[in-house]
Each structure stands twice: as C-alpha cells, then as structure tokens.
C-alpha cells in the first residue's frame with residue numbers, strides 16, 4: 001500500500017505504524033460529567049466498519065508525523081491522507097467529531 | 105450416516121454408490137427455538153452441542169456462504185491449551201479434553217494429532233515468563249514441560265540454535281497440543297447436528313434483527329424473516345458488522361492474518377514450533393506441506409487477503425529459524441479476517457437485548473477453542489447462565505476493568 005503523504009508524496013505503508021480509528025483524536029475531557037463512560041468508549045469501543053475508514057498512521061520511519069488516512073477496509077484502496085494535526089486543529093475550530101470531517 | 109470399516113468395504117465393492125450427502129439442505133422454517141448466525145466452527149459446534157448435550161433440537165444455523173468458507177477453513181489448525189490467565193486457561197484446557205475425544209464423539213475423522221508444541225526461549229526473561237506460564241498450565245491440569253537447549257536440539261535438530269539475535273536457549277512444551285483437520289471438524293459437527301434435527305441453512309445471510317421492546321423476535325435474512333426465541337451470533341471476523349445491525353458497538357477491530365503452505369515434503373517437523381521473537385510459527389500437515397504463518401498485517405481489514413510486506417517478514421522469520429526452509433517452494437497463501445478484541449481474549453455472553461447472545465473475539469486463536477466454545481455457548485443459550493470456564497469472558501469486562509490481557513499489551517488489537 002502507498003500512502004499519499006501530504007508533504008512527502010507517496011510513501012510505502014511499511015514506513016508507518018498503525019494505531020487505529022481516527023476517532024482517537026477526540027480524547028474525552030477527563031473532568032467532564034460522565035467521563036468514565038466516555039473514556040470506556042474512547043479506549044475500547046470501535047465502529048470497525050467494512051468500507052471507508054478514517055484511521056491514524058504514524059510515519060515512524062519518515063518525518064514522524066501522524067496522518068489521518070482514509071482507506072477502504074474491503075479493498076485496501078487508499079483515498080487520501082491528511083496531517084492529523086490539521087484535522088485536529090480544524091476540528092477544534094469547528095467542533096465536529098473527527099469521523100464526520102471531510103474525507104477528501 | 106455413520107461410518108465404519110464394514111461400510112467402507114461394502115461401498116468399495118459396490119462402486120461407492122451408497123454414499124449420501126452428510127447433511128440435508130432444508131428450507132428455513134418460520135420459527136426456531138434457537139437460531140445460530142454463522143456456520144463456522146463455533147456456530148456448528150454450538151448447534152451440535154445444543155442438540156447433543158442440552159436436548160434443544162429446534163435449532164437452525166444460518167450461514168451466508170457455504171460451511172467452512174470463513175476462518176474455520178483458513179486457519180493453521182493448531183490446537184493447544186498453553187495460556188497463562190485462569191480466565192482463559194481452564195476454558196482452553198476443557199477444549200483440549202474435548203478435542204481428545206472428538207472423533208469418538210462425532211464418529212468423524214477429524215485427524216486430531218497430538219504431536220506437541222514447543223514455544224522457543226531465547227532469553228532469561230522469556231524463560232522466567234514461560235516457567236510461570238508452565239506452572240499456570242499445570243495448575244489447570246494441562247501439563248507442561250520446560251525444555252533445556254539440548255532437549256530442544258534432540259527433538260528439532262534442524263533449527264538454527266546459534267542465531268546471533270535470537271539464539272535458542274530452551275523451550276516450553278505441551279505434549280498434548282497438536283493439529284487437527286479443520287474441514288473434518290466442520291463436517292463432523294455439521295453432520296452430527298443435522299443427524300439430531302438441526303437445520304443447516306447455507307447461502308442465507310442475516311441482514312438484520314427484529315427487536316421489539318428490548319427483546320429479539322427473529323432475524324431478517326436474504327431468504328426472508330425467520331423467527332426465534334433466542335439468537336446466538338458466532339460470526340468471527342464479521343462480528344462488528346452483524347452486531348451493528350442490533351445497534352451494538354463492540355470492543356473489537358477486524359484484521360487480516362495470512363497463512364502459507366509449501367509443497368508436500370517428507371516428514372521433517374515433528375510437531376508445532378513457535379518462534380514468537382521472530383514472528384513465525386510452523387508445523388507440517390499430514391499431506392506433507394509445511395504450514396506456517398506469522399503476524400497480522402496490522403491494519404483494519406475485511407479483505408480476506410494480505411499484502412506482500414508481511415509475506416516477506418514471515419519468510420525472513422522462517423529463514424532465521426530453520427534455514428533449510430529456503431529449499432522448499434511456497435505453494436499458496438491466503439488470508440482470513442480476525443475478530444481482534446481490545447484485550448486479545450474472546451467474549452461469550454448475553455447482550456443487553458433480551459434473547460440475543462454473542463460469541464466472538466477469537467482473534468487468531470479460535471480454532472483450538474471450537475469444541476469448548478460451542479459447548480459453553482450452547483450451555484449459555486440453553487440454561488441462560490454461563491458455563492463456569494467462561495465466567496470471565498464477559499462483554500462488560502472492558503467497562504468494569506477486568507481485562508483478560510494475556511500479553512499485557514493494552515487496548516491495541518493489532519498487538520495481541
């Protein structure tokens with residue numbers, strides 16, 4: 001698989017390590033009401049869809065950036081990649097959940 | 105249809121015209137006492153045990169493809185009970201005992217072969233960990249032996265004992281472990297269930313659940329609605345997809361695991377060898393093919409095929425462990441979809457929906473669990489209470505903090 005790194009161009013997926021669903025950008029507030037349930041969801045529960053999946057990949061053997069990659073889990077086709085930082089900042093600005101952000 | 109030496113002889117002299125299909129192909133009835141979703145090893149074993157051990161025979165198994173099209177027909181067939189945690193080990197030991205009697209029980213040749221498993225040791229730390237695990241196994245009555253380097257060398261002299269990075273220092277052995285014929289397990293349980301009245305319905309995909317007032321009434325399928333008092337889901341890699349139809353999210357990711365078979369060779373490998381440090385394990389099938397594998401590909405996948413980097417990685421592991429493998433030609437490889445849980449251990453439990461039960465999260469180790477998983481799931485479905493060896497395999501253990509994390513790796517499915 002080739003990941004279209006927004007800064008470095010197409011890179012072999014082997015240079016990356018995989019974390020999982022991009023919803024992990026949305027870390028709950030540990031002091032908020034209902035934090036325990038929110039953290040249980042955050043740490044353990046996953047949508048695990050068959051089809052489009054927005055997911056976090058770490059460019060460990062490259063520029064060490066975190067990317068949000070949009071990939072089809074049925075075909076392994078990669079549809080796009082953004083810097084996770086950009087996604088997180090854009091989300092903070094608009095406050096939409098990460099998995100509803102635009103998938104490029 | 106029963107098998108016997110006499111029957112084989114009789115068929116041989118009459119042109120093999122008397123053999124019949126091993127199970128019927130019934131149309132679904134409007135309603136069953138229990139519907140099992142998924143005709144893999146676990147679904148069929150559940151149906152078999154419901155009928156044979158708990159007297160529940162108004163049962164249907166609904167399978168979206170053909171029997172054995174999922175992981176049960178794709179795995180590397182290793183059976184063992186060498187787990188560490190009591191929440192797992194007693195369950196797998198029960199499974200091992202059921203394997204030991206499987207052929208007598210189902211009158212079907214499942215080729216259960218207790219040729220032993222050796223987990224290789226390379227460091228002092230690993231020896232300590234395996235000593236502890238061996239002790240845990242003995243406490244559960246499973247038996248274990250710690251092997252010295254010389255004892256390992258005597259059994260498997262062809263390994264590279266002086267690999268610079270991972271020299272072999274010993275091994276943990278379970279002599280009762282081994283392999284079985286995966287298709288034989290499917291067919292044995294399917295036939296046994298069918299003979300006792302269970303309807304096995306293939307090409308019947310469950311597309312939704314009918315749930316009213318928090319109670320399940322039946323399932324929507326590609327062959328229409330089928331009612332049921334209880335529904336048990338055992339769909340392995342498809343768990344998240346199927347349970348989403350009941351509005352549930354699971355502590356799980358689906359990942360692809362690949363397996364490999366070489367051309368047939370003369371007997372070379374006596375049992376199963378695992379080289380955890382090198383992400384490689386191997387055994388030899390009765391046909392002579394070397395059957396081996398390694399790590400998950402590592403990313404969410406429903407593709408039932410993997411990518412080349414892992415193939416390379418597995419081949420490197422093989423070469424590091426037993427350089428002679430380089431002379432064998434690879435015949436084929438394939439992938440299966442693993443239901444990887446957040447702690448690497450399975451779930452057999454009721455759900456919050458009345459009458460809906462779940463069995464899944466088997467990761468890459470559910471083949472060995474097939475007999476006990478079916479027995480215990482049948483126990484839960486028939487009696488509405490968990491079998492004692494599955495008491496810790498609960499769905500709410502994540503929320504409650506009682507994880508069954510054998511390797512202590514945390515909530516990262518691709519590391520289990």
Ligand SMILES: Cc1cc2nc3c(=O)[nH]c(=O)nc-3n(C[C@H](O)[C@H](O)[C@H](O)COP(=O)(O)OP(=O)(O)OC[C@H]3O[C@@H](n4cnc5c(N)ncnc54)[C@H](O)[C@@H]3O)c2cc1C
Pocket residue numbers: 141142143144145146147166167168169170171172173174175176177178179180181182183308309310311338339340341342346361362363397438439440441442466467468469470471472473
């Ligand atoms: C490469 C590989 C190697 C492995 N090696 C080992 C090993 O050495 N030892 C070991 O113990 N385990 C091993 N495993 C794991 C083991 O194969 C699985 O954990 C186990 O088979 C899963 O249970 P099952 O047999 O019920 O799954 P499956 O056979 O996958 O059964 C699930 C069934 O559900 C059906 N289904 C899915 N969705 C629906 C629907 N909507 N409606 C109806 N039916 C549906 C599927 O078609 C499938 O037939 C390995 C797996 C793989 C892929």
